[in-house]
Structure formats: C-alpha cells, structure tokens
Amino acid sequence: MNKENLYRCHYLHAITHDIMLFKLIPLYDQQINYTPGQFVEAIFDNGKVLPMSIANIPNSDGELEFHLRHNKEHKLAQDFLASLKKNNTVYLRGPFGASVLSKAVNASKLLFVAGGTGITPIKALLEDALLIQKEQKPMELYWGIRHAQDAYQEALLMSWQQQFPFFSFELVLSDPQSYPTWRGPVGMVHEYVAKKYPHFHDETLFVSGPFAMVKAASTLFSGQGLKTEQFICDMKLD
Numbered sequence: 028m029n030k031e032n033l034y035r036c037h038y039l040h041a042i043t044h045d046i047m048l049f050k051l052i053p054l055y056d057q058q059i060n061y062t063p064g065q066f067v068e069a070i071f072d073n074g075k076v077l078p079m080s081i082a083n084i085p086n087s088d089g090e091l092e093f094h095l096r097h098n099k100e101h102k103l104a105q106d107f108l109a110s111l112k113k114n115n116t117v118y119l120r121g122p123f124g125a126s127v128l129s130k131a132v133n134a135s136k137l138l139f140v141a142g143g144t145g146i147t148p149i150k151a152l153l154e155d156a157l158l159i160q161k162e163q164k165p166m167e168l169y170w171g172i173r174h175a176q177d178a179y180q181e182a183l184l185m186s187w188q189q190q191f192p193f194f195s196f197e198l199v200l201s202d203p204q205s206y207p208t209w210r211g212p213v214g215m216v217h218e219y220v221a222k223k224y225p226h227f228h229d230e231t232l233f234v235s236g237p238f239a240m241v242k243a244a245s246t247l248f249s250g251q252g253l254k255t256e257q258f259i260c261d262m263k264l265d
C-alpha cells in the first residue's frame with residue numbers, strides 16, 4: 028500500500044478561466060519518487076480521492092507541478108481546489124501509472140495524443156525524452172483543444188520545436204465555430220491523427236485526455252493496425 032505524504036502548496040495560478048496550475052512541495056523529507064508520465068492521488072475532505080498527473084520531471088526539492096481542469100464537469104476537482112485553498116496542504120499517495128518512456132524502447136517514432144489537460148503527463152514525458160534521456164527519435168505531439176485559450180503550453184512547445192528538429196506539434200481545435208480566425212486543423216484530435224496515419228507500423232502512442240477520447244482513439248487506431256502494446260495510456264479501457 029502506497030503511503031501518504033503531506034505536501035504544501037507554494038504556487039497556485041489560474042492559467043485559464045477553468046484550468047489551475049499549482050505546485051506542491053513535500054512538507055517533510057518524505058517525497059514521492061516517480062517516473063515522468065506517472066500520476067498521484069490526492070486524498071482530501073475525509074477520504075475523497077482525485078487522480079492528478081504530474082506535469083514535471085523529478086527535481087531536487089521534490090516539487091510537483093499539476094494542471095487541473097475545474098469546470099462544472101469536474102466537481103471533484105472543484106472540491107479539491109476549495110480544500111487546497113482552505114488548508115494549503117494535501118496528502119498525496121503514489122506514484123501510479125505505466126505511461127513511461129521505457130515502454131517505447133522499440134518504437135521508431137513516438138506519437139503523443141493529448142486532449143485538453145491530458146497534456147499534463149505528456150509534458151513530463153516530453154521533458155524526460157528531450158531534456159533528460161536526450162532521445163533523438165522523431166516525436167510528434169497532437170494536442171486536441173476545445174478552446175484556443177486552452178493551448179496554455181503553446182509557448183513551451185514552440186520553444187522545444189525550435190530547439191529540437193525531430194520534435195513537432197500540432198494543435199487541433201474541436202470547437203472551431205467559436206474561433207473564426209483559426210487556420211489550424213479542426214475536429215477531434217484522434218480522428219485527425221487517424222487520417223495522418225491510415226496504417227500504423229512501429230510507432231508507439233502515448234494517449235492522455237478525457238476518457239471518451241482515449242476510448243475512441245484506442246478503437247479507431249487498433250482498426251488501423253496499432254497493436255495493444257503500442258497504445259500507452261493510464262485509463263482502464265475495458
């Protein structure tokens with residue numbers, strides 16, 4: 028059983044109207060040792076449990092970064108933020124999850140498919156691949172967003188694209204009607220990727236986002252030749 032660790036919030040910032048970026052540091056010297064791509068569970072309000080993906084690679088002071096959607100569809104996230112603002116501390120347990128880079132050693136190319144704040148663990152995976160592992164394989168990120176302002180990591184991704192020629196990313200807007208000036212790709216991100224890859228070969232895909240997106244992607248991609256072990260996500264799909 029993973030033991031619980033007490034963490035203090037030392038940074039809390041509304042990055043969009045319904046996404047909060049916050050950073051937690053261990054209150055005592057006990058910290059959660061994790062691999063980029065993994066998630067933790069926040070325990071609050073007498074036993075409520077919220078899974079949260081870690082957005083950064085491990086650092087010396089054990090700081091953990093999180094990005095949390097807290098609109099009306101995410102009531103538990105709203106309760107969590109209310110508790111965090113009141114107590115400024117939270118118990119975390121973990122790490123959990125198997126979406127880690129070592130799963131893709133045999134891949135010729137890494138594809139990352141993110142939906143909304145599903146970008147969170149993928150940011151950590153990319154930091155690990157680009158900055159730690161110095162991976163040189165072709166890497167493509169497809170980030171599905173409903174609203175243009177949801178592209179809150181665009182500047183970081185642009186800087187990586189300039190710095191690392193084998194890394195590229197595309198934003199795919201699923202609600203273009205509200206952005207008449209949008210000139211980029213539109214539609215559901217998994218359908219966009221499926222059009223670009225009518226037949227999968229030895230790519231490995233890291234997929235993270237709303238359950239319905241991950242499920243739809245798994246079904247569509249397996250119909251285009253992607254084997255189960257090439258589709259990496261932390262959602263229980265069956």
Ligand SMILES: Cc1cc2nc3c(=O)[nH]c(=O)nc-3n(C[C@H](O)[C@H](O)[C@H](O)COP(=O)(O)OP(=O)(O)OC[C@H]3O[C@@H](n4cnc5c(N)ncnc54)[C@H](O)[C@@H]3O)c2cc1C
Pocket residue numbers: 066078079080081093094095096097101141142143144145147171172173199200201202214215216217235236237238239240241243261262
């Ligand atoms: C282990 C685990 C960890 C989690 N970690 C986090 C976390 O760190 N932060 C967090 O906010 N939540 C987390 N969640 C909850 C959940 O995954 C997120 O709430 C979800 O990813 C947020 O989606 P969104 O509202 O940003 O996506 P939206 O803005 O609703 O959608 C983004 C894109 O996803 C695609 N999409 C959306 N709906 C569908 C659909 N029905 N069919 C096909 N494609 C669709 C579209 O391309 C759309 O543009 C976690 C859940 C689990 C199980």
